[in-house]
Amino acid sequence: MGNAYLQLGAAMCRTGILGYGGxxxxxxxxRYEAVTRYRWMSDEEFGEVLAIANALPGPIATKLAAYLGYRQKGALGALVGLLSHIVPTCVAMVVLYAFITFFSTSPVIRGMIAAVVPVVAVMLGVMAYEFGEKAVKGLGLPLGIGSFVLTFVLLQLVGLHPAIVIALFLGYGAFHHKLTQRWNARRLRKEEG
Known part of the structure; x- marks a missing residue:
C-alpha cells in the first residue's frame, strides 16, 4: 500500500486510540489530523463535513474516518480509514476492560478517569471557539452572536434534537450563501455599469 494509505491508517489509528470520551x-x-497535520482539507471544509456527518445517523468518529478515507483513496481508503480507527480501539477496550474490572475499586484508577474529563472539555471548548470565531468572521458579529443564542435556545430551552438544529442551520447557510452571491453580483454590476 502506498504512502497515502499509511498516512490515513496512522492518522485514524491515533484518533481511535487517543480519543477518550466518545x-x-x-x-x-x-480535525487536527485532516486539517493541520496532513492538510487533506481546509478548516472550513472540515466544518461543513462535520455538520453533514452530525446530521446523519451513527457514530460521528467512524463517519469522519470513513469519509476521510474515501476522499483520499475511494472505497478502499474508506475501509482502511474505518478499520484503522476502530480495530485498535476494540483491542484496547478488551484489554482495558479486563484491567479496569480487576482494579475498579482503586482510588488511583478512579482519579485517572476523572482527570481526563476536563481535558476533553477544554478540547471541545477550543474547537467550538475556533468554529464560532469563523462564524462571526463570515456572518458578522451580530448575526454570529444571534446564531449562537438561537442555537442555545433551540437545543437547551426548546429541546430540539441536534440533527434538526444542524439541518436548519445547513438550510440557512445555503440560503445565506446564495443571498450573499446575488448581493455581491448586483453590487459588482452597479460598479461596472
Missing part, C-alpha cells in the same frame, strides 16, 4: 471528544483529534 465521538465528540475525537472530533478535535480528527
Amino acid at each position: 465521538g465528540p471528544s475525537i472530533v478535535p483529534l480528527i
Whole structure:
C-alpha cells in the first residue's frame, strides 16, 4: 500500500486510540489530523463535513474516518480509514476492560478517569471557539452572536434534537450563501455599469 494509505491508517489509528470520551471528544483529534497535520482539507471544509456527518445517523468518529478515507483513496481508503480507527480501539477496550474490572475499586484508577474529563472539555471548548470565531468572521458579529443564542435556545430551552438544529442551520447557510452571491453580483454590476 502506498504512502497515502499509511498516512490515513496512522492518522485514524491515533484518533481511535487517543480519543477518550466518545465521538465528540475525537472530533478535535480528527480535525487536527485532516486539517493541520496532513492538510487533506481546509478548516472550513472540515466544518461543513462535520455538520453533514452530525446530521446523519451513527457514530460521528467512524463517519469522519470513513469519509476521510474515501476522499483520499475511494472505497478502499474508506475501509482502511474505518478499520484503522476502530480495530485498535476494540483491542484496547478488551484489554482495558479486563484491567479496569480487576482494579475498579482503586482510588488511583478512579482519579485517572476523572482527570481526563476536563481535558476533553477544554478540547471541545477550543474547537467550538475556533468554529464560532469563523462564524462571526463570515456572518458578522451580530448575526454570529444571534446564531449562537438561537442555537442555545433551540437545543437547551426548546429541546430540539441536534440533527434538526444542524439541518436548519445547513438550510440557512445555503440560503445565506446564495443571498450573499446575488448581493455581491448586483453590487459588482452597479460598479461596472
